[in-house]
Amino acid sequence: MSIPLPVHVGRQGESCEGVAGMAETRPDKKLEPWRDRDAKPYIRIERVTKNFGDFTAVDDVSLDIYRGEIFCLLGASGCGKTTLLRMLAGFEEPTSGRISIDGADMAGIPPYRRPVNMMFQSYALFPHMTVEQNVAFGLKQDGLPKGEIRDRVAAMLELVKLTALGGRKPHQLSGGQRQRVALARSLVKQPKLLLLDEPLGALDRKLREHTQFELVNIQEKLGVTFVVVTHDQEEAMTLASRIGVMDHGEIIQVGTPSDIYEYPTSKFVADFVGSVNLFEGHLVEDEPDHVRVECPELGGCFYVDHGVSAPPEATVWVALRPEKVFISRESPGPGGDNQVSGVIKEIAYLGDLSVYLVQLPTGRMLRVTRPNVRRQDAAFDRLTWDENVWLSWEASSPVVVTQ
Amino acid sequence: MRPVVAGRWAVISLPYLWLLLFFLVPFVIVFKISLSDIRLGMPPYQPMLQWVEAQMVSIQINLGNYAFLFEDPLYRNAYLHSLSTAAVSTFLCLLIGYPMAYGIARTDKSWRNLLLMLVMLPFWTSFLLRVYAWIGILKNNGLINNLLMGMGLIDQPIVMLQTDFAVYIGIVYSYLPFMVLPLYATLEKQDITLLEAAADLGCHPVRAFLxxxxxxxxxxxVAGSLLVFIPAVGEFVIPALLGGPDTLMIGKVLWNEFFQNRDWPVASAVAIAMLLLLVVPIMLFQLAQGRQAGGHP
Structure with a gap:
């Protein structure tokens, strides 16, 4: 079952250039097995519940994860995502429900007999062993010949660029180096499934970004299935082929990063992933190809170019992303839906973009972001505090959610 | 000197002053006596410095006491027997104490303090009383023998008191908490996720333990073993009460030399030799430990 290990994962420059391409959803059907009805899931989580005493950590979760995916479980701390991951690893047994990996039921199988490796949030490196011994540990348990262990450890250390530090102990390494040792240790056994618990949590921003792309690279080269737990939506967005948003032990929505961001199915997801303007309202026009939602707080109506399945006069919410709102001094047109005037109350200059908080005539604040396309020098006529502005958006921008 | 610095010096120097007065000075006196000659009278040794004439002082240094320790096999045997008794007792303490400490460290948090209390509870009774209690348990018509004979398992009492076996029981019983407590301290703070990581990498729990x-x-x-081994080597009360007349321990020899033979110089030499025997290997060991631990955060 020896899979030849690749020696190079890409030079550092390469991995950074691929930023845009990597985060995009690939339309190739082979890379989106969840759209294929006949595809057999690699991990099958069926109605799994886990109770700790009175507390329900994971509540009736069903989930299919396919071979070669990077699946991110995203949620706030305490939402049950880590418990779900630990059940996959075998550290916890489900109270009810069934987990199977590659067709085999995992019930009662201890962690040391599962075809799964895990990268721990704390890295859990063995402090009394060198980097090499840490990486070799898993192979030694399989009783492999010494020569093979040496070769595979060396190849793995080269993959994570730690060849020079093989003789060091964990306490002599930086945070980023430790993280790479942990990754090497969990990958060296060539698991079919790698579980990562907040893999980038302890790294600073620059290093995180770099490591994210490195992780994706390694995953693509080795063809391992990743299940990643994170509370960081940015991390989930960059890494994931699909994201499962969790809250209070339940999976709220599963989808590609762009599905989750552009088509949230609930207030919770819209609010949790990215920032959003949420308006409560009710349907005044309900057609298959469009709806109109009257929102008292907006002081007008949203015209949305997609249908909604909701009973008439039911309360719905409209989610509008701040970057999808145009802001300008001139009126966008002769009145109607999807436009509103307001006064700029707050401006936050973030360098690449600026955030405006605009107060509507109803008193409600609306958050708008605009990329700083032009340099804001003295000659630039920038929008400023207390200025009257018009806000408008396209009919495709708002999303109507019913819960 | 700023008050903070002065305060810090006071805090450090007070215990050192105490050690200087009540440890180093007596040690020097004992060392001095060990280099003198025995005589009849009080004190029972020759003074080291003697005025010969008005401006002449004679210094007498007698190394004969140390030479005597080498000549008489009694001392060598006593030393060796003390060391081996202490080593075996330490090993037994480790065998019993490690599972205890491990068990306490892995039980539910709410139980740990109670279990630790139970380990320390015997200290609330006098050490001497507890050793005497063992006499009552081990003697020929004591608790164990009466019980076994009452049940008809034996018809002759098993001789346990005044044997090496009784000495081992006494030492292991008395010093076990000193083994359990440091072991518990290290085991308790061990990161459980390391064991999870080991299991995750395919390691069976038994191998993960090793x-x-x-x-x-x-x-x-190491800490527990030193805490048991060092006092066990010089132990006097336990072998005196539980051991037989032929239980040769250096503490007992020292006592005899001092109070029965009234040979203060030889007794002092025995004490100094014992100290060197213990201190030198321990210092070397600590040095090695420090070097190994050096660089740890």
Whole structure:
């Protein structure tokens, strides 16, 4: 079952250039097995519940994860995502429900007999062993010949660029180096499934970004299935082929990063992933190809170019992303839906973009972001505090959610 | 000197002053006596410095006491027997104490303090009383023998008191908490996720114990062993009360030399030799430990 290990994962420059391409959803059907009805899931989580005493950590979760995916479980701390991951690893047994990996039921199988490796949030490196011994540990348990262990450890250390530090102990390494040792240790056994618990949590921003792309690279080269737990939506967005948003032990929505961001199915997801303007309202026009939602707080109506399945006069919410709102001094047109005037109350200059908080005539604040396309020098006529502005958006921008 | 610095010096120097007065000075006196000659009278040794004439002082240094320790096999045997008794007792303490400490460290948090209390509870009774209690348990018509004979398992009492067996029981019983407590301290703070990581990498729990838990608890093993071994070597009360007349321990020899033979110089030499015998290997060991631990955060 020896899979030849690749020696190079890409030079550092390469991995950074691929930023845009990597985060995009690939339309190739082979890379989106969840759209294929006949595809057999690699991990099958069926109605799994886990109770700790009175507390329900994971509540009736069903989930299919396919071979070669990077699946991110995203949620706030305490939402049950880590418990779900630990059940996959075998550290916890489900109270009810069934987990199977590659067709085999995992019930009662201890962690040391599962075809799964895990990268721990704390890295859990063995402090009394060198980097090499840490990486070799898993192979030694399989009783492999010494020569093979040496070769595979060396190849793995080269993959994570730690060849020079093989003789060091964990306490002599930086945070980023430790993280790479942990990754090497969990990958060296060539698991079919790698579980990562907040893999980038302890790294600073620059290093995180770099490591994210490195992780994706390694995953693509080795063809391992990743299940990643994170509370960081940015991390989930960059890494994931699909994201499962969790809250209070339940999976709220599963989808590609762009599905989750552009088509949230609930207030919770819209609010949790990215920032959003949420308006409560009710349907005044309900057609298959469009709806109109009257929102008292907006002081007008949203015209949305997609249908909604909701009973008439039911309360719905409209989610509008701040970057999808145009802001300008001139009126966008002769009145109607999807436009509103307001006064700029707050401006936050973030360098690449600026955030405006605009107060509507109803008193409600609306958050708008605009990329700083032009340099804001003295000659630039920038929008400023207390200025009257018009806000408008396209009919495709708002999303109507019913819960 | 700023008040903070002065305060710090006071805090450090007070205990050192105490040690200087009540440890170093007596040690020097004992060392001085060990270099003198025995005589009849009070004190029972020759003074080291003697005025010969008005401006002449004679210094007498007698190394004969140390030479005597080498000549008489009594001392060598006593030393060796003390060391081996202490070593075996330490090993037994480790065998019993490690599972205890491990068990306490892995039980539910709410139980740990109670279990630790139970380990320390015997200290609330006098050490001497507890050793005497063992006499009552081990003697020929004591608790164990009466029980076994009452049940008809034996018809002759088993001789346990005044044997090496009784000495081992006494030492292991008395010093076990000193083994358990440092072991518990290291085992309790061990990161459980390390064992999860080991299991995740395909390591059976038993092997994980040998590969992870045991090596990482070595500082506790060393600390506990030293805490048991050092006092056990010089132990006097336990062999005197529980051991037989032929139980040769250096503490007992020292006592005899001092109070029965009234040979203060030889007794002092025995004490100094014992100190060197213990201190030198321990210092070397600590040096090695320090070097190994150096660089740890």
């Amino acid at each position: 590969a992870i838990t045991l090596p990482l608890s070595m500082p506790g093993v």
